[in-house]
Amino acid sequence: MVAIPSSPPASREVVRTAIVPVTLSGGDYRRAHDAHHVAAGLWDQGVDWVHGEWKVKHNPGKYDIRAFLTSLPREQRPLCAQTTEAIAHDLHEAIKTSRTNRKNGIKVRSPWRKKNCRPLSFSKHFGRRVRSDNKLNLSLGRAIPGIVLGLPAITDSVTGELVSPELWGEIQLCWDQDNRQFSLHIPYSSRRMFSAGKAVTAIDEGIINPMALATWVDGQTINVTIINGREARAIKRQRNKATGRLQSKMSKTKNGSRKHRLVAATKRTKGKTRLQLRDFDHQVARKAANHVIAHKTGRLVAGDVRGIEYKTKQKRRMGRQQLSQFSRGTQVLYLAEKTGLDIEHLNESGSTKTCPVCAARNCPSGRDHRCKVCKFTCHRDALGAINILQEAIHGSYVPIGADVVIRVTYLRDALRWSPVQCNTHRMVQCRKAITLGSAKNQASAGETLSSKAKLAISSTSSLERVPLAAVA
Numbered sequence: 001m002v003a004i005p006s007s008p009p010a011s012r013e014v015v016r017t018a019i020v021p022v023t024l025s026g027g028d029y030r031r032a033h034d035a036h037h038v039a040a041g042l043w044d045q046g047v048d049w050v051h052g053e054w055k056v057k058h059n060p061g062k063y064d065i066r067a068f069l070t071s072l073p074r075e076q077r078p079l080c081a082q083t084t085e086a087i088a089h090d091l092h093e094a095i096k097t098s099r100t101n102r103k104n105g106i107k108v109r110s111p112w113r114k115k116n117c118r119p120l121s122f123s124k125h126f127g128r129r130v131r132s133d134n135k136l137n138l139s140l141g142r143a144i145p146g147i148v149l150g151l152p153a154i155t156d157s158v159t160g161e162l163v164s165p166e167l168w169g170e171i172q173l174c175w176d177q178d179n180r181q182f183s184l185h186i187p188y189s190s191r192r193m194f195s196a197g198k199a200v201t202a203i204d205e206g207i208i209n210p211m212a213l214a215t216w217v218d219g220q221t222i223n224v225t226i227i228n229g230r231e232a233r234a235i236k237r238q239r240n241k242a243t244g245r246l247q248s249k250m251s252k253t254k255n256g257s258r259k260h261r262l263v264a265a266t267k268r269t270k271g272k273t274r275l276q277l278r279d280f281d282h283q284v285a286r287k288a289a290n291h292v293i294a295h296k297t298g299r300l301v302a303g304d305v306r307g308i309e310y311k312t313k314q315k316r317r318m319g320r321q322q323l324s325q326f327s328r329g330t331q332v333l334y335l336a337e338k339t340g341l342d343i344e345h346l347n348e349s350g351s352t353k354t355c356p357v358c359a360a361r362n363c364p365s366g367r368d369h370r371c372k373v374c375k376f377t378c379h380r381d382a383l384g385a386i387n388i389l390q391e392a393i394h395g396s397y398v399p400i401g402a403d404v405v406i407r408v409t410y411l412r413d414a415l416r417w418s419p420v421q422c423n424t425h426r427m428v429q430c431r432k433a434i435t436l437g438s439a440k441n442q443a444s445a446g447e448t449l450s451s452k453a454k455l456a457i458s459s460t461s462s463l464e465r466v467p468l469a470a471v472a
């Protein structure tokens with residue numbers, strides 16, 4: 001059995017953001033749409049003003065930007081005050097980030113691009129109000145009717161408890177251009193388990209299996225978790241086919257043949273798959289994080305596959321498209337976020353070719369590695385992870401003993417939600433608050449997983465975002 005630590009791992013306060021799609025009706029839709037453009041115009045004016053100030057050798061701070069924006073006549077900004085505040089803050093942050101990046105040698109410009117739409121912000125004290133009839137009122141400024149929505153029922157994806165609107169942070173109403181849909185982004189703080197301990201876990205990243213993780217349990221056993229990613233590949237292939245079909249149709253269009261419909265269809269397809277793949281990356285990272293936390297890992301080491309997209313020789317590439325759509329960067333970022341650990345990168349050359357028992361070099365062709373010398377047989381990705389683990393501990397591929405037990409657990413990624421999850425997250429339409437009971441995400445846990453680990457998998461929600469990307 002997997003050794004589950006007796007003392008609970010460290011937990012920390014984190015900010016999560018629930019994304020709730022909302023459907024707005026005629027008047028509300030129009031007003032929200034106009035307000036998004038007005039907010040974008042305000043941003044543009046702020047950018048122009050800052051550039052003008054720089055020309056006269058003046059460097060405006062956050063409060064200067066805010067003072068300029070609020071000095072504009074009220075008719076020019078029919079928005080709630082909180083949105084103006086957020087624009088001043090975001091613009092200042094963007095300028096600061098570009099300065100830091102330039103200092104670090106990255107070539108970037110300060111904000112200059114004209115925006116088409118910008119999210120609207122509503123805080124607890126400015127802009128949003130919960131009405132007595134359990135509706136959410138979003139203000140669009142004085143003398144303009146606000147937007148009225150059903151009150152979304154947000155549940156903490158770890159505890160399953162309802163998060164009351166009093167505890168929400170600054171919420172945003174965003175427009176997804178590709179999916180042509182509004183959504184509410186609602187941040188709330190929550191406690192999350194992090195990994196604490198001394199064990200070393202190695203990660204081997206791949207395309208068919210996004211992650212394989214290996215950890216020594218005691219001197220005699222290595223636990224390996226392999227997370228399968230075939231469904232994500234299917235989704236990508238489907239998307240490429242669909243966009244390819246639309247592209248070929250577009251190339252045949254003539255004047256007046258309403259090409260914009262095909263453009264919109266392409267965007268919709270891409271937008272939809274983007275959400276599905278984001279969910280998939282979170283699921284992979286969550287399953288990997290469960291392994292890491294259960295084994296009390298203190299050091300996370302990954303084989304360095306950065307740059308594989310262009311380093312691999314053209315002849316040997318498994319199809320360039322496939323490699324360029326390899327989403328490892330995101331998954332590793334999510335894993336670091338979910339475990340609270342930094343990820344080290346090690347050279348992984350030869351890790352899938354070296355036999356971990358006798359150190360002979362083989363050339364595996366299929367998914368299984370079979371050593372020609374000592375007849376040791378193992379899954380190829382598990383073997384890669386074990387070799388990286390040995391390299392992380394000893395500095396080279398030191399053979400493991402012949403009597404070491406390798407326990408492999410296979411986890412399948414699941415892209416579709418269970419009916420329970422669908423109901424739980426269809427919140428706006430729901431008048432009543434639903435508490436998240438046991439939302440399974442159809443993970444087929446291997447038989448070696450204990451019930452505790454299974455519980456951790458089943459309570460994983462897909463509606464979580466990395467705080468880094470919160471101000472996207």
Ligand SMILES: [Zn+2]
Pocket residue numbers: 355356357358359360371372373374375376
């Ligand atoms: Zn061997």
